[in-house]
Amino acid sequence: MAVQMRSQAELVNDRMFTLLELSRQARxxxxxxxxxxxxxNSTHRLAPYRQAILWHGDHRPAALSGLMAPDxxxxxMGWLTDLHRDVLSTLEAGPVEVGSLSEADQxxxxxxxxxxxxxxxxxxxxxxxxxxxLVREMAWTEPESTLIEEWWQVWVHARRSLEGGGxxxxxxxxxxxxxxxxxxxxxxxxxxxxxxxxxxxxxxxFPVRMTVVAPGQLVPVDxxxxxAPIEGVVAEVLVSPxxxxxxxxxxxSFDDEVLESRVEVxxxxxxxxxxxxxxxxxxxxxxxxxxxxxxxxAGAVEQKRAELRFLESRLSDSTVRAKRAGVAIFDSASxxxxxxxxxxxxxxxxxxxxxxxIEAWLPVAxxxxxxxxxxxxxxxxxxxxxxxxxxxRYVAYDATERPSGNVAYRVRATLDQAxxxxxxxxxxxxxxxxxxxxxxxxxxxxxxxxxxRVGM
Numbered sequence: 001m002a003v004q005m006r007s008q009a010e011l012v013n014d015r016m017f018t019l020l021e022l023s024r025q026a027r028x029x030x031x032x033x034x035x036x037x038x039x040x041n042s043t044h045r046l047a048p049y050r051q052a053i054l055w056h057g058d059h060r061p062a063a064l065s066g067l068m069a070p071d072x073x074x075x076x077m078g079w080l081t082d083l084h085r086d087v088l089s090t091l092e093a094g095p096v097e098v099g100s101l102s103e104a105d106q107x108x109x110x111x112x113x114x115x116x117x118x119x120x121x122x123x124x125x126x127x128x129x130x131x132x133x134l135v136r137e138m139a140w141t142e143p144e145s146t147l148i149e150e151w152w153q154v155w156v157h158a159r160r161s162l163e164g165g166g167x168x169x170x171x172x173x174x175x176x177x178x179x180x181x182x183x184x185x186x187x188x189x190x191x192x193x194x195x196x197x198x199x200x201x202x203x204x205x206f207p208v209r210m211t212v213v214a215p216g217q218l219v220p221v222d223x224x225x226x227x228a229p230i231e232g233v234v235a236e237v238l239v240s241p242x243x244x245x246x247x248x249x250x251x252x253s254f255d256d257e258v259l260e261s262r263v264e265v266x267x268x269x270x271x272x273x274x275x276x277x278x279x280x281x282x283x284x285x286x287x288x289x290x291x292x293x294x295x296x297x298a299g300a301v302e303q304k305r306a307e308l309r310f311l312e313s314r315l316s317d318s319t320v321r322a323k324r325a326g327v328a329i330f331d332s333a334s335x336x337x338x339x340x341x342x343x344x345x346x347x348x349x350x351x352x353x354x355x356x357x358i359e360a361w362l363p364v365a366x367x368x369x370x371x372x373x374x375x376x377x378x379x380x381x382x383x384x385x386x387x388x389x390x391x392x393r394y395v396a397y398d399a400t401e402r403p404s405g406n407v408a409y410r411v412r413a414t415l416d417q418a419x420x421x422x423x424x425x426x427x428x429x430x431x432x433x434x435x436x437x438x439x440x441x442x443x444x445x446x447x448x449x450x451x452x453r454v455g456m
Contacts, residue, residue, distance in 0.1 A: 018045045019151055026158035035162065036063040039132060039155050046151055047144040049136040050114050057130045059085040076112045083108075088131065091119050093149065095140055096133075118145060120152045204439030209432040210368050211441075214408070216360035216378050216429030218388070218421055220351035224324045226251060228341040232318070237333035245322040245350065252336065252347065254318040270304040277301050326350040329423070351423060357415060358390045360429040361408035365448070368433045370395050376413040380427035390415045392431070 022042055029035045040052040040063045052065040059081045064070050070077055083105060088096075096117040098109050109115075114137045121131035132152060134140075181193040235255040239245060277297040322328075330336065330348035341347065358378045362370075370392050378388040390413040399407045411431065 015046055015147055019147060019154075022046070022151055023154045023158075026155050029158065029162065032159065032162060035155065035159050039063075039152075040065040043132075043134065043148060043151060046147050047134075047140075049118075049134045051135050053080060053133040053135075055084055055088075055131055055133075059089070079108050079112065088119060088121075088133065091121065093120055094118070094145070116140060118148065120149060122156050204437060204442075206438045207435050208438050208441050210434055210436045210444075211430055211432045212362065212366040212368055214360045214362045214366065214411070214429050214431060215426065216358055216411075217426040218356045218378070218380075218423050219359040219412075220329075220349070220353075220423050221355040221357050223329070223349040223351045224326070225346050226320060226322075226348045226350060228254075228343055228345045228347055229320060230254060230318065231341070231343050233338060233340050234336050234347075237336050239328045240333060241328065241330055243328050244326070245328050246325050247322055249322045251320050251322055251328065253320070266304065266307050269307075270301070273297065273301045273304045320347075322350060324350050326352050353423060354418060356421075356423050357393070358388065358411075358413040358429065360411040360413070360431060361402060362395070362411050362431065363406060363408050364399055365445075367409060368431075370411065370431055370433050375432045376411075377430045377432075378427050379430070380421060380425050382425055382427075383421070384427070388415065388421065 022038070022045070025038055025042070026035060029038065036054055040054050043049070043052060044065070049065075053061050054063040056062040060072070061070055061077065061080050061084070087101065087105070096119050098106060098115055098117070101109065113135045116137065116139050117133055117135045118140045119131060119133055134148065181196070182191055232254040235253050237252045238250045239252075245251065277300070280293055280297050327350065328348055329351055336347065358376055360376070360378075372392055372394065374392040376390045376392055378390070380386075380388065393412045393414050396410040399409050401407050411429075
């Protein structure tokens, strides 16, 4: 009797040392695959069994003892998936009563598994149904169940630590959050979800300005366009881009060789007509019948003189001068030289660098009510942290097609104070209209898009 008691004590000690060794191996594992292999194969050192099957939360088995990788197409795998989904995922820890299964499951169990099974679910896992199934030909004793359950808890803790608590966070998002928002022991008006919904509703009613964003730039106020006074070819540009000019300074000149030749031809024609007139004046003294020819010759002289004056004025216009002091704005002098231009064609602008305003292009989809005086902020790409502020001066009545292909309304805004930024700098403009609620400000575009789609 004493020998039998010593052998049982030695067996218990051996299993406890085995449990300690398995626990150490579980803590030392660096990959989840190592832990899976350890639990389905090394648990046999604590208690004998024929088969160990491990699930990680989905219904398909993750690992089986004696197999490196389960065959997903095997009939047994399909039945184990159904068994876990229909039976095991809802069971508590302990032996599995095979007799309580359906007739079809009992028949399949007899075909694939021994009659006695021990189910160990992961009660702390965020993935419902995770657990370990051990099956063998003999019934499970209470000491064996207690020892294996202890080892199972150690293994679950090791895997959770290896995964960094991801399962705990997933459980928090599915169960704890629901209980935190809708505690069953509180009435509806004291539940956190009710207060959160009320706070969200109040937030959606918070007054904000209706703001839209549009591309914009700094443009001059009332620029003077310099147009071609005559038709011809630009021969020389006498200023550089962004040069300061005064009234009367030459800007550019046309090729005047053709004009000079035409002036010379007209001058000679005038001399010829004048000589003919003088000759007829002497002849009319002796022959009164030449009076009609004299009148015609006098008209020819006046015509030639008028043509000469016109051509001389055109020749004087071949050099275009500034009619206002400011800065000459154009792209490139080399691009203008040799360019044929028509009468009235725009060549360059003269602007006052101290007078600028904001020009924005408001897309049709974002068109909101912008009364004069609405605040405008231009965030230049060159200085995004130093916005240029102004007030809306006017919004164009008709939309204009832009070079990019979209249609937009032109918006002009006066500056609150003189700005030293260079004219032509571009950026993003924030236009602020009337007051509205935060909820409408957020849902305006989705509502407009929905109405466009459904036609309501």
